[in-house]
Amino acid sequence: xxxxxxLGTNLGAKKRDDGRAxxxxxxxxxxxxxxxxxxxxxxxxxGGNKVLVAVYGPRESHIRRFxxxxxxxxxxxxxxxPFSVDDRKRPGPDRRSIEIxxxxxxxxQPAIILEKFPRSVIDIYIEVLEAEGGTRCAGITAASxxxxxxxxxxxxxxxxxxxxxxxxxxxxxLSEAExxxxxxxxxxxxxxxxxxxxxxxxDGNLTPDEFEKxxxxxxxxxxxxxxxxxxxxxxxxxx
Amino acid sequence: MNVIPEITxxxxxxxxxxxxxxDGRALDEYREISVETGVISKxxxxxxxxxxxxxxxxxxxxxxxxxxxxxxxxGVLMTNSELLPMAAPNFEPGPPDERSVxxxxxADRCVRESEMVDLEKLCIIExxxxxxxxxxxxxxxxxxxxxxxxxxxxxxxxxxxxxxxATVEDDEIIINREIMEPLPxxxxxxMNTFVKIGDQIVLDPNLEEEEILSARLSIGIxxxxxxxxMQKGGDDPFTKEEIMKAVxxxxxxxxxxxxxxxNPTTP
Numbered sequence: 001x002x003x004x005x006x007l008g009t010n011l012g013a014k015k016r017d018d019g020r021a022x023x024x025x026x027x028x029x030x031x032x033x034x035x036x037x038x039x040x041x042x043x044x045x046x047g048g049n050k051v052l053v054a055v056y057g058p059r060e061s062h063i064r065r066f067x068x069x070x071x072x073x074x075x076x077x078x079x080x081x082p083f084s085v086d087d088r089k090r091p092g093p094d095r096r097s098i099e100i101x102x103x104x105x106x107x108x109q110p111a112i113i114l115e116k117f118p119r120s121v122i123d124i125y126i127e128v129l130e131a132e133g134g135t136r137c138a139g140i141t142a143a144s145x146x147x148x149x150x151x152x153x154x155x156x157x158x159x160x161x162x163x164x165x166x167x168x169x170x171x172x173x174l175s176e177a178e179x180x181x182x183x184x185x186x187x188x189x190x191x192x193x194x195x196x197x198x199x200x201x202x203d204g205n206l207t208p209d210e211f212e213k214x215x216x217x218x219x220x221x222x223x224x225x226x227x228x229x230x231x232x233x234x235x236x237x238x239x
Numbered sequence: 240m241n242v243i244p245e246i247t248x249x250x251x252x253x254x255x256x257x258x259x260x261x262d263g264r265a266l267d268e269y270r271e272i273s274v275e276t277g278v279i280s281k282x283x284x285x286x287x288x289x290x291x292x293x294x295x296x297x298x299x300x301x302x303x304x305x306x307x308x309x310x311x312x313x314g315v316l317m318t319n320s321e322l323l324p325m326a327a328p329n330f331e332p333g334p335p336d337e338r339s340v341x342x343x344x345x346a347d348r349c350v351r352e353s354e355m356v357d358l359e360k361l362c363i364i365e366x367x368x369x370x371x372x373x374x375x376x377x378x379x380x381x382x383x384x385x386x387x388x389x390x391x392x393x394x395x396x397x398x399x400x401x402x403x404x405a406t407v408e409d410d411e412i413i414i415n416r417e418i419m420e421p422l423p424x425x426x427x428x429x430m431n432t433f434v435k436i437g438d439q440i441v442l443d444p445n446l447e448e449e450e451i452l453s454a455r456l457s458i459g460i461x462x463x464x465x466x467x468x469m470q471k472g473g474d475d476p477f478t479k480e481e482i483m484k485a486v487x488x489x490x491x492x493x494x495x496x497x498x499x500x501x502n503p504t505t506p
Contacts, residue, residue, distance in 0.1 A: 035294070035325070035326075035379065035380045036292035036294075036380050036382055037292075037326060037327050037328065037380055037381060037382065038325060038380075041325075048280065048281075050279070052325070052379060053325075054325035054326075056324075056328055059328070077324065077332050079323070081279075081296070081298060081375065081377050082298065082300065082319070082373065082375040083279055083281065083282035083285065083298025083299065083300050083373075083375050084279070084281060084282075084298075085281060086281060087300075087302075088300035088302060088373050088375075091319060091321055091375070092334065123324070125323065125324050125325035125332075127323060127325060127377070127379070129279060129296060129377070130279050130280065130281050130282075131281070132281075
């Protein structure tokens, strides 16, 4: 007897608009060391997102008042290309990108051994070349790879992923369409070795149970992405 | 500006005076070039261009806008460039500086004056509504000669650009995104940049050559053979002979470069 198993029948769950299971990530590709001038760089494609990250430093900080006598500080700039979205985005920082720059620096900071570089700065430049939902997480994930590519000493590689609620269902990694129609979006970044959380935002309505489910799902997604981050570095530098 | 050690300056200059270059190229030879189009699905046209390690991403976005009062039946091309701080350690974030503005304006003039795009065909309602095509240059990696890479990227992106069909019914514009049409293209233009180092002029300066140049000349030439734009830069003057020699080389090199527009790779 031949049993034909169609995709998804074993999940017993409703499919999402793009055909993914509730706990399935979009296709992800990461490449390390793609730019010549930058000290470290990474290129990431995540669903329809395309993100390029460059790292400069640790280098001397030109802005004296930001210098810390005992450690380096991190300066992050998240920027969207004017052609990355459906309606052209005016160049330059807006309130959204300034906030994302700030929380990205804070998400990455706990992993970096800043004490080694007093009075220095580590510049992280995140360029969103094409956006399709979840760019801040994509930026953080790619930034970790670029930091490693730059040889910045780190305790762990921070990784980020979002979960959320769409059609009363808690799902992993919201696409742009799901984010627009969805009920909640919870981006999370973790230190994968300890499981500690370095970024947490939530936008929308969730019951405490749903929140816990979303958080667990996001952490599970992060662990999957973490393997692909390490793979990218192995591809660049060998085992 | 980076500080270039005197020994580097001398060695590059001595080589060029002996008709040689540090990377082994001839004085009138480009580095390796690659052109990819259709790289950004959300942009109506896009191209990624590499000349050596210099890398530029260009995206186009058409929008409906009001024409300029003196040209009521003509569409608009707007070129903007960002020298991203990721592209070089000395590029700063913030509003475009004079280098970025010069790059965008020179590239814009080259493309506009070549009359490559038939802008009158971008008019929807005379005096009221025309297509405005925004061209955004994203400089990702800077290893010299942004001018030539920018123009090559813009032209490749414009050739890749599709705009939605716009029709007028009872003074109302109906945009049909189901029918995407290519831009009305009449010609093509490309730019060749030369720099003066020592007693010679060399084509396609890399970063080190750009940092020690005494003068720079960029020449835009159309496929039909017209000179459509020029820009001289740098602290020192050129002689007329040097300029005419550069024009002659540029005529031949433009033909070679046009080949990269014929079969761009797509992802």
